[in-house]
Structures are given as structure tokens and as C-alpha cells.
Amino acid sequence: MDTPSPPRKSCTVNPLKLSPSLGGAMAFLGIDGSMPMLHGAQGCTAFGLVLLVRHFREMVPFQTTAMNEVTTILGGADNLEQAIVNVTGRAHPKVVGICTTGLTETRGEDVRGDLKAIRAKHPELNGTALIYAQTPDYQGGIEDGWSAAVLAMIDELVEPEPLRDPKQINILAGSQLTPADIEEIREIVEAFGLIPIILPDISGSLDGHVEDRWVGTTSGGTTIDDIRRMSRSVATLAIGRQMEKPARLLERRCGVSAEIFSRLTGLGPCDTFVEVLMRISGKSAPASIRRQRSRLIDAMLDGHFYFGGKKVAAAADPDLLLGLSRFMSEMGTRVTCAVSATTSPALADIAAERVLVGDLDDVEQHAGDCDLLIANTHGRRVAERLGVPLYCAGMPITDRLGAGARLSVGYRGTRALIFDIANLFIAADEGHTHTRHGQGDPHATLAAC
């Protein structure tokens, strides 16, 4: 494996990376009654908003401090104050999640100090949590912003407490998880009689549901009270390497021991997760979970014919890339090239012949004669040029429905992933070999007997 190196070229071609400020705002979308807000020019929010709306096909609350040239020179404190006061007066959020941008970070705004002054001046904001995450656009990508925001939520809201609830555990969910993934994790944890507090929980807010009234903030997600109660949990299970920092903060501050799961895709990682849940709950796995495991094994048996000997190239954010590359490799597919949007400790564990930090152009240049490309919607045209099918993963997915409903974690999610990808391989093989009477397809041979 080549060592991952930062991109040497000066021009990024077909970007893979999204901004950390967008990652931060997305994390705040996983909080109930929340209003994410970017401290920057209005375009910072507008671009992010369009992307989120197209990806989730959902109403997304998202505001801006609308910095302009003058306020950038004079300082953004007034804009921040006005924005918070206006938004609170209009939409009554329980949380305003403030993320900085390239603009306000370059200027070096003292947001923490500004917030203190705003609090002192506006007692009407007493019932509203103001949480501030530092997310400069020139440092890292979506995972970094997401992680910074979760860190800020814990730092702001969680106080140490001696009490323990033996049934309650914390799940720190990384940005690679879809609303459907989070829902699945909740069901697995609950199957052991445990009560999970999931932070952030976009399965409550971005799952695509219809309220019977108009809500100007997020409706659903982790509640403020739940976040405060995280100090009482018996354990924290962090999903994704990006969640390590927030997990360690909880551990240091409240003594809640943390375990980090790089991924929950694939038989092995799911088994480890179940083992941990058995240990924490003191219960063996219930029948439903056992059945799911058995079904996954069956899917692996049915599916391995199509994965074996194939080659895949993938481009995604680090934690997702890690999960998908190891899964593919464990199913017998060679991962020839894995391009990560940003650097991360996760890169060391990626299963690929070549690991790069780069853009979609890098994956296009190094894909070689792969049979499948894994990337976001922007990878569609890359896949067309390579002449291979695309498995859409990551963000944004704007040209297909159901981005939030994609499931790839747990026994059930891994099985779904096997079916989805095997079917892509099968369809591609049909395209190539329909004249050869389905050679290589064991069922076709069986049917012919």
C-alpha cells in the first residue's frame, strides 16, 4: 500500500471534499429544535443549503450572519448578535448552532467572547442554547466539521455526574451514517434492552417525514435534555474514527468509558458490536439479531460469486471509505484505488492497493480497469467515462431518490449492501455477456441443468 500523501497539484479538479462548516451545520441538524447558522457571507449558507436540500429532499433550517465587506473589516459581533436575536424571535429554536467559515476564521473573530457579550445583553435568550463550533473552511472536510460540532455540544452541555443509569448508553454517530443507518443502530441497541442516546441523531430530523404543522427549526433529533443526560450513561460507543475526540472528552469529563468502532459494515465489525452490547447489557443476543446474522451469512454465500475477482475504485470521506473498502475486500473484491477527501487516522486501516488524499479526478486517473466505481453523485460522469457502473455513496447524492434511506450498517445493512452491489455487478455482466448464456452465473447453469 502506498502511503497517503497530501495532493501535490495546485488545482483541485472535480472536488470530492465538502466544507467543514457544512459538516458542522449538518451535525446541528441532528439536534431537536435546532437552527444551524454559519458565521460568514450569505453565500456560505446558500450553497450548503442547496446541497442539503437536494441530498435529503427535505426542508432544511439553515441561517447566516450575512457578513459583508464592511462588517468583515469592522468585526462580525453585531451581525452575530442580530442573527441570533432575529432567528430566536422568529423560529424559537432551542439550540442555535453557530459554525464559523473561512471568512470569519481568516479575520479571526472572537466568537466565544462575542457570545458572552450577547448573552449578557439579551436575557430573552436564556432558554436558548448557543453552541459554537470552530469550522474553518480551509482545514479539513465534512468529518472535521461534524466532529468539531459534536465536541462543542458535549463541551457546552454535558456536566459530570456521579449517577449512572445501567441501561443507558451513548452512541456518537459519525457523519458517514445515514438516517436509516442510525435507525438501524438504535434498533440493534434496543434489542439488548439498552436505552441509547444517539448524538447527533439525524434519523429524527432528516428521515423525511411530514408534520401536521409548519416547523421553522429541525423537528426531531437528539433533545437538549438527552445530551445533558449523557453523563449518566454506562458506556459510549463511537461510530467512526471522527467520533474519537468527542468520545474521549465524555470519558475524561464524566468518566463514561468509550469504545471506538471504525465501522459497522461487514460481519466481523457487527459481531464485535454485538459482543460489546452483550457485555454491557449482560444479556445474550435476542432471536431477532441471531436471525439477522444468519441472513447476512446466507447473503455472503449467495453474493460472493459476484464480488470475487472483481476490482473496485472508491472515493469518499475517510470513515465511509474505510467501511466500504474493507467490506469490498472482505467479499473478495480488490480495491485498486481508494481516494479520501481528507486526511484522517482512518486512512491507515483502509484496505486498498493505493490510498490517496485527493479529488474525483485522482480516482479517475488511478481507477485503471476497475469493474465498479464507488463515489457520490459527481462520480456519475467519472463512471461514464470509465465505462463502469457507479455505486452511489457519500454526499451529495442528488440524482437518485432515497439518499437518507440507504442502509449499510449492522447485519441487515451489510446484507442490503451485498444485494445492491452484487446486482450492479450482475447488470454489468449481463451487458457484457448476454451472448454467452450467462456464463459465470451459477444459478443460470443450475437452471440449464
Next chain:
Amino acid sequence: MLTDRIQTLFDEPACAHNRAKDDKTRRAGCGKQLTPGAAAGGCAFDGAKIVLQPITDCAHLVHGPIACEGNSWDGRHAASSGPMLYRTGLTTDLSELDVIYGGEKKLYRAIKEVISRFDPPAVFVYQTCVTALVGDDIVKVCKAASERLNKPVIPVVSPGFVGKKNLGTKLAGQVLLDYVIGTEEPETVTSTDINIIGDYNVAGELWLVKPLLEKLGIRVLASITGDARYHDITKAHRARVNIMVCSQALLSLARKMEERWGIPYFEGSFYGVSDTSHSLRTLAKMLVERGAPADLIQRTETLIAEEEARVWRKLAPITARLTGKKVLLYTGGVKSWSVISALQDAGMIVIGTSVRKATKGDKERARELLGEGALIFETMPQTEMYGRLKSGEADILLSGGRTQFVALKAKVPWLDINQESRDAYAGYEGIVTLIGNIDRAIANPIWSQVRAPAPWEA
């Protein structure tokens, strides 16, 4: 200086908004102060890119941190009939070190990489907030790159924080005047050469208009900038007439082209049957005044008569179904009334319209068309819009993507009539598509199903 440029752009004598102001408000410019915490919409960088990016054979390089290009690239449906380079996302993707030490050298290297790899006719380089703030002089870098690499490298100084999308559109028009238009001469000119200004060929709208012009023997010398090629825009100064469609923002460009090269212009629209006919008539008249064969006027009338008859024939069966259906319209500018007349022609009742970005004249015309009792408003809070839709005041909302969920979550049909629309609604054929889509949206069988109570509510 950028501030001087902006001031000049705000002082647009041809703008009806501007003419209606007194001296003091005019000096304040038309960049309305944004309200923090209640602002929506794109920035000046966004606006500049909307105008310039449809130049399909050029490279568009964004000098800034990842947010500006990474979050937004290839997000519009401005269609191309050939080159695809404009859909390639290119950015210097600044790191923290670049911000500390300045990004000029990286920008130069990036320009060099882009030229050696793609060899485009020109490179547009976009300034952003961060690079403006750290003092990167992109004009200087572009000048050096142009000279050394022997290729037009055009700086677009329209960082997001100078204002709204609209200002960026104006600044982009100025960029075309300063660096592109008039830099090359066409091989041949005809007496019926025109430019279309302000159509970006979103969803292929231009392709519904161009065939009409071709039938009349009118040549589009340059489309500014829908499905454009760089070398066409360089020659735009030889057109006989400019038609400016659906946009006040490029008015300065049209007026300055008149000043500099004597090209008369008019504000037209290809939305709706009557507007399309009116625009064609005006074009023909102005071209004849400038020396085109006089029979152009008669040929135009013949075409209009044929096309209109064809549209009404196609619309008749749909109109029968749509008569009496109520529409809430949420868009802005010229579209407000040009769409109203189109909807009324199809038998629908427009219960209200927004008049954002519309001139006083637009507003008066909208009121005239709608009559007393109709809602005419600048903006409508989403809560109020949701309430009105939910209580059944309208059968459909026509708006842009931003408000789609207000309608959908109220379980009311919605149709996108703004830039992100997948279908083209321009010209005669476009209006048939629009009315057809409204019919299809309202007639869909899901509405009664999703509104029915759940088993536990019955």
C-alpha cells in the same frame, strides 16, 4: 477599486428602479442591506458564476477554500450542446498555510495546470472572500498568466461578501465588457445578427427560442451566456440588436454596449405566448430599422400566427381541465406578470403573486392583470404560505426550489418555475410544457391518498 466599480454599477441610468429613486437613495446603491438571521439567497460570487459559467468551452477556476466550489460545483442545469469543460469543478482549495502565506503562487500554478491539461480558449478566475481578505491580487496574477502562458486569463473580482447574487451578476457583465466582448472580429456579419443577453440555457430554454429565430433568418451572434462559446462572445459587439431577457441585472451591459458600439437593446421575455410574440415583433422591427430586409416584419407576423395557433390547439384539451384552478405564484421580477398572463390564458385563477425584484411598472401590471382582491406581496413568511396552502386557498404553488417543501409538506402540488427547473418553459413550446406540467401535478392521484386520514385518525 472594487468599491468604485460597484458604485458605478449601482448608478445605472437605464434601470427603472434607479430612475425612480432620489439622489440620496441612489447613492446608497441597490444592494439592500441583508438582515442577519433572516437572509436567503446566494452571494456575489454565486451571481458572477451563474453568468459566466455557461460559457461552456472555458475553464472556471475558483480561488478560495473548498466551501465555495466544493459545496456548489456542477449544481446548475445550464445545458451545453457541445463542450463540457464548464462542468469540471476547478479550485485552488486553499489550505491553512495558503491563507497564512497568501495564495497567489498557488493560483498561478493552478492556472498553468489548467491550461496545460485542458487548453481552453480562456480561463475565468474567481475571487472569493478569503482570498480577497488575505489580499491575493488575482488581477495581477491573471495578467501575468495571460502574458506568460499566452492565453486570456480573466479575473472575476466578485467575492461573496460584497453583496447579493444580483450584484455578482452585474460585476460579471462588467467582466465581459472589460475583457471579452470586442476582442475579436467575426468573419462575416449579417443584417440580422443579434445577441441574447441574460438567458443561461437552463434546462435548454435557449433551444426552444433559437429555432424560432432561425426560421426568421435571424442569427444569434452571441448568446450571453447560454450554451456560449468564448470566441462567439468576443465578437458580440458586431450584433445589430441586443435582446435582454428576464434580467435587470445585465442592463448595464446592454446599455454600455449601446454606448460603446451603438447596439440598440430592448428588454424582452420568452415566457408566455404573448411575451414571446411581442419579443419577436420587437426584434424584427428593430432589425429592419437597422437595415434588415423589410419583409422580416411580415415573415415574423406569419410565424407568430402559425405558432400561436399551434399552441392554442395543443393547449385546448388541457385548458378545459385547468379552468378555475387556483394558483399561488412565488417568483420575482419580470416573470411575475409574464407568467400570470400565460396562466390566465390557460383558464387558471392566480390568487396571488410575489413582486420581489419587480419594478414599479411590473407591480402595476401585475395588479392590473390580477384585479382587486388578489394577494400582491414582496415576500410571504413560510408559516403564512404553509397556512394558506394547507387551508386550500390554492390548488398549486409555482415557485423556486427554496419553497418547494412549504407546499409539499402541506400536501399541495408544487411546480418549479425557477432556474433549477428540469424542464424548459421558454417560447411557444415551453408554455405548452409548463401548462402540461401543471396539469400533471394537479391531476396526480397521490393527493387524495396522502390527505386521507390514517387508520387511527378515522
